[in-house]
Amino acid sequence: MIANGHVTYGIFSRVSRFSDAAIALWARILRADATARLLIKDQLINDVTIQQRLLQSFAAQGIAADGISLMGSTSRKDHLAAYRHVDICLDPVPHGGVSVCEPLHMGVPIVT
Secondary structure, eight states: OTTTTSOEEEEOSOGGGOOHHHHHHHHHHHHTSTTOEEEEEOGGGGSHHHHHHHHHHHHTTTOOGGGEEEEOOOOHHHHHHGGGGOSEEEOOTTOOSHHHHHHHHTTOOEEO
């Protein structure tokens, strides 16, 4: 946060778990701080159609695409290293599991 000058939230979970309610909640968090950024990471993001759908869902909630970074498949090492770019993780409510344990293991707090 200090190096970037803004908070970066992260969601490292299956995009298929994202509900409209979860996206609305996350958008509310992002709207509370206009400088905040969001990093979403999932292997399905390799699909351009999925990328567009995600960005449209956030746009419908008032979140511009330039505040969202999308990251697809990576090696396990690079997946874990991506947590270095995140200040706080958000979990796709009501799901939990690896998407809760992994950020904690990497030293990143998570709001669920």
